[in-house]
Amino acid sequence: MDDFNWQRMRRRTRNWFEQHQRSTLPWRDSQNPYYVWISEIMLQQTTVATVRSYFDRFIQAFPTVHDLARAEEAEVLKLWEGLGYYSRARNLLKAAQQLVAETDGCFPSSPEELQKLPGIGRYTAGAIASIAFDERAPIVEANTLRLYSRLLAYTGDPRSKQGQDQLWQFAEQVLPRKEIGNFNLAMMDIGSLVCKPTEPNCPECPLQTDCRAFAQQLQHEIPLKPVKPEFTYTVDAAVVLWHGQHLALRQYSTEERWAGLWDFPRFSLDAGLDKARIERENGHLGRLNTRITQQLLKAIEREFHARFDFPIQTAEIVTQMKHGVTRYRIQLICTEAKVADDSLPPDKNLTWVRPEELEKYPFSTTGRKLASLVQKRQKDRLLF
């Protein structure tokens, strides 16, 4: 670790940054801690390309931490719709309220204090401290994890405790004395644009002569990839349920995935379906013949009654979607239905809204797609 040529690495990193840095990123225009914070939270496990379109909208809606602190959670989630990892949005609001209450909205500048805010971990604390306040704080995230693993020729698992210790130690050692924020940004850009996951562009790399992986031609083996998790395949149902002119919606509780978001009544069909028999007779659930469709509709009516405690009458399968979350691959069967007995009191877990109100609610991505479809069908007078 001690025999790196730190001075040379810093010089070459800075020179490269002047020539090749990713510019025109809206959050790079200032060192406003609020902007840095919002962008860093949005960028957690999320690509720059995806965040671009969300950042400006968010800042426009909540220009300062005070504006954010006053917001309703649903407003924040609405702006987060489609971005994923929604606890980020809920923590953002909590942290904003905490900051306003404790320091009148002023951000602490030290990583230790920043890390006390919900949603801010070691990386994000270091990023905000260095970028917004020029504190001498190290960072390790996806780009620098890859870059530093290769510079060190670290052949172990970089996500293990040992690996993390090595990488954070390197991240601290490599820091210059000033302009820490730009230096950290430079390292991330090198990791992102040059030291890429596949086909790292070693010939163009400013740190090639300092790279121990390159010296041993190990850049394709480092960093060690995590073993890929096995997928669990499940079938879910979503019901577009009409009660007169109103539709049933449900808000996910804090214990559920998509906590705080809204959706059409949705549940697993695995228990109510003889999947083995369906696959034997139908090949797979992708192409549904008439008989399988009837079987699905019956299963949905049965499962709905069991869960929400009143009967419905299904009409047809409106659409299907496939989507994945973490280690699940979900096939979602979307049906239209009406409450079987019109005099029945609405279930207290359900909220009844008019179709034109759908766009006000923050939905999960599949819920949003289904909501759009419902509105389109309504316009085309394809009402149930």
Add this chain to the structure above:
DNA sequence: AATGCGGGGTT
């Protein structure tokens, strides 16, 4: 140390 949490862009 393992696991849950999302969704879309890229290869």
Add this chain to the structure above:
DNA sequence: AACCCAGCATT
């Protein structure tokens, strides 16, 4: 279709 992404919190 697999891979990857400016991680964090909980268990």
